[in-house]
Amino acid sequence: MRIYAIVNADDFGLDSGINRGIVEAHCRGIVTSVSLMPTGDAFDEAIALAQKHGDLAVGVHLTLVEGRPVLPTEKIPSLVTADGGFVKTPWEFLKRWSAGQIRLGEVQQEVEAQVAKVADQGVRIDKLDSHMHLHLLPGIFQTVVEVGRKHQIKGIRLPREEFRWRGLGCTAGSAKQIVLRCLSFLQARCVRSAGLFCPDSLCGIAESGQMTERALLRTLSSLKPGVTEVMVHPGYRDAGMERWPLSHRYRREKELAALTSWQVKELVKRLQIELVSYRMVCP
Numbered sequence: 001m002r003i004y005a006i007v008n009a010d011d012f013g014l015d016s017g018i019n020r021g022i023v024e025a026h027c028r029g030i031v032t033s034v035s036l037m038p039t040g041d042a043f044d045e046a047i048a049l050a051q052k053h054g055d056l057a058v059g060v061h062l063t064l065v066e067g068r069p070v071l072p073t074e075k076i077p078s079l080v081t082a083d084g085g086f087v088k089t090p091w092e093f094l095k096r097w098s099a100g101q102i103r104l105g106e107v108q109q110e111v112e113a114q115v116a117k118v119a120d121q122g123v124r125i126d127k128l129d130s131h132m133h134l135h136l137l138p139g140i141f142q143t144v145v146e147v148g149r150k151h152q153i154k155g156i157r158l159p160r161e162e163f164r165w166r167g168l169g170c171t172a173g174s175a176k177q178i179v180l181r182c183l184s185f186l187q188a189r190c191v192r193s194a195g196l197f198c199p200d201s202l203c204g205i206a207e208s209g210q211m212t213e214r215a216l217l218r219t220l221s222s223l224k225p226g227v228t229e230v231m232v233h234p235g236y237r238d239a240g241m242e243r244w245p246l247s248h249r250y251r252r253e254k255e256l257a258a259l260t261s262w263q264v265k266e267l268v269k270r271l272q273i274e275l276v277s278y279r280m281v282c283p
Contacts, residue, residue: 001225004276005268006199007259008033009232010061010129013040013047014244021235021256023049026056029260030268031232033277035061035129038070038114041240047121057277059127059155060118062111062144064134065093066246070113076106089246090132097137108143115151126278127155127197132246136183145194155278156191157229158184158198161205177205197282200224204231209250213258220267227281234259 009022012034019042025031036046036058050058065086069076073084078101080086087093096102118125128148129135135144136159148156159180191198201224207215211232219230235252258264268275 003223003225003271003273004227004281005030005220005223005273006033006227006229006277006281007031007232007275008035008059008229009234010035011037011040011131011233011235011247012050012058012061013037013043013045014247015040015235015238015240016042016045017238017240018042018235018252019046019049021252023053023056025232025234025256025259026053029234029256030265030275031056031234031259032275033057033059033126035059036118036123037061037063037067037131038117039063039067041067041243043117047118047123050123051121057126057279058118058123059129059157059278060115060125060153062114062128062130062135064107064110064130064140065090065132066244069110070117071110076103076110078103078106079110090134093132093134094137097140102140104139104143107140108147111144111147112150115147115153119151124279125151125153126282127157128153129157133159133180133183136180136187138186141187142190145190145196148196149194154282155197157202158187158191159202159205159231160184160198160200161202176208180205197278199229199281200226202229202231204229209233209247209252209255211255211258212251213254213261213264216258216261216264217267220264220271220273223271223273227276232259
């Protein structure tokens, strides 16, 4: 079997600096696919860039935390705060969800609105994923699958990353890997029954926002036969990022440098890794 890698840049549309970095990582580097945020500050610019670079595959990065919703707040009161925006952290969202305060009907309306916002621009949507992986939560995942099937979207992200212990200093990242892998295992049957496609594995959770050249070389060297999604976050940091505090720790310029590194591109060639997108491997 051959080794296929979907190198996917998250947060397209969040901010102009991120858009610029992602397009550079595609044109000069190994990025093949993006996850577009319908609620991002630079959504319109991202749409224009996606239309200009037709070989850049596009998925939707569904957002239920940070920023503001697509729908009027009165239609989705369980998803917003008093200021009309989404809750600011995944932990606040999880607190509402675990208490049964998140209404799935409202989630479906907002997810539908976000997908429609992208589809209405004439952009082909290849897959669905989400900001902070919240689409994996029980109930919400099934809702996302329903919306995907309605729009004939064939791919969905399951962050099934192989666990690698990185020492006590990386305990939080290791715990995140375990939780997301368990949730992915829980939802795999739903994916199969819905006839959707997801890669055999995913890399980049442990290095989320920290995918340096060294980390990327290590990641690519560890790829196994089959299809792996490599999740990355390239970009340029600018003033607009202040509105998105969950991304402050991301070293986007370092990731951009890694993705455009000649050493990385030579390794891809030497290992005969075939760079693909969801649309190229979906059955």
